[in-house]
Amino acid sequence: MLIRDLGEQALLQKLQRFCPPAVVGDDAALMAVATGQSVVVTTDILVDGVHFSVGLATPGVNTTSPADVGWRSAIANLSDLAAMGASPLGITVGLGLPGDLPVSWVEQLYEGMTDCLAQYNTPIVGGDICRSTVLTVAIAAFGQVFPEQAILRSQAQPGDAILVTGVHGASRAGLELLLNPGAGAGLSEGDRHRLIKAHQRPAARLDILPILQEVYRLQSPAPVSFRVAGMDSSDGLADAVLQICRASGVGARLEKAKIPMPTAFEGWLSPERALDWALYGGEDFELVLCLPLDFAEAMKERLGNAAAIVGSIVVGTEVWLSQSDGQPDVALNLNQGFQHF
């Protein structure tokens, strides 16, 4: 059945079953906010042919099924909240829908979205649908944070350690495996599966926030104010560090050897390719945090291999990559991938 055969009201009813009954059916949704917390809001607009391809969503050749589009669009917004230090309250979903789109596509989109949101106890609290010639998904996400615990890009200071969660380059590698079935012939089934999963079903690092708050609470007998600069690595690790430095008016030095990558890269990718994907691949949705070394080390102790200190914030405006193998340092920038150095 196609959207045009079903009609707007019937489609709305179908989609309402993905929302908590208490919050739908009014002009707007009501969400309680904890005393003293501020609201954080972020928005994304995703368009067919740019962020995903409806036309490619056929078994065997697609990189992104409707459910994956839903999952990834929810994660991108939850990750923005995590990058602000905020816990999620809910999301709204606006859809622009072509008449010839199968209704099942939209239902699968919502299934992927709610499967993802359920991991983070986050409801869809509202939405709007409208016919359009191009499939469009507009999401706004809301969270809450004590304003003094907000993670802002502009708060990095020289001397801060740069802590990253997880590994980088996995999503880009998963995309490669999907686009190019001949790629990674030597990979184990487990590695192949994990990399593809990293691309199709990424996670938002909301789990890091309570640990970060606890580390600040426990670390110091005397009161110390929370100061963490950060971003998610949705546009790549290099982009995150460069954006934080620009917003904070500082520079940074990264150590190539310390950037965590999937172990599967060894024996598959050249060191140059691996570094390129780790720095510029994007969509890993990890957190890049700048904070005093003591706290970074305490985080590292808590997280073990799930985090790494990859460098430090320095005076200046440039971001340098130190190559331990005796090669000269290189300056990173937003306009070039590693291959263009």
Place this chain on the structure above:
Amino acid sequence: MLIRDLGEQALLQKLQRFCPPAVVGDDAALMAVATGQSVVVTTDILVDGVHFSVGLATPGVNTTSPADVGWRSAIANLSDLAAMGASPLGITVGLGLPGDLPVSWVEQLYEGMTDCLAQYNTPIVGGDICRSTVLTVAIAAFGQVFPEQAILRSQAQPGDAILVTGVHGASRAGLELLLNPGAGAGLSEGDRHRLIKAHQRPAARLDILPILQEVYRLQSPAPVSFRVAGMDSSDGLADAVLQICRASGVGARLEKAKIPMPTAFEGWLSPERALDWALYGGEDFELVLCLPLDFAEAMKERLGNAAAIVGSIVVGTEVWLSQSDGQPDVALNLNQGFQHF
């Protein structure tokens, strides 16, 4: 200059001047919420060719200039907040933009939006842009309300009076004057201007909320709980009453003679046409409130001609229109305009 010539980063910089400097430049925006208040959120997606027409936006023949599109899309969302009893905190704007759209179109859209928002001290707190083959505007709006003062559709009770603000049918009349230059030849310049303005530059009735709260506060020496059901009339007065009745499990009786319409309708429109536009025209963005008669009368006393009691909530499920001129009552429904009775 066209969007494709300017590029995404330069366009974002142009648009950031419409936002308060303190809230842009991070992954998400931070908004303080007053203690004890809940957050209200609503979203709309507007698409070229459905809600407005870029192609018609040439002087002389257009009904909606880019600035008007911006104004009206902001008002639609602020009106949803007013209909929940909430005061606005901010909006986010997601744009899908064709490459061949003039940059000036987007700037005028933002000018109209911020001109409108400035009337309500409401900032644009975030956004996202993306290329698309069809111009799309996705807005999410946030407000705050004490949850016990929220206006919900489901709270109407038999015996409640139905209070409407302003007049109904003005926006539809303004559209007629724009679409059909020969229409309303006998209207005064002032009336013509007011009706067109009602269509192009509507207001959101956020001004009603403090009056409503004060009426509840002053009316009763003993504490009485705030209970107001309501909606805005963005989809027409009949739709608002029908939706409230459906959500509350009640019926309603409206009195035709009491429905406030623009005085300019007399001598221009037949009574049937005037009633059709008032009931089904839509986009007047007035409030339709159901509350105990005492409070409705107190509101009417405070607002004078700017409000009217047009009927009452009754036991049942149907919405009846009483015709004082001896004609039989008619049942209203969502599927037919007045002309189809």
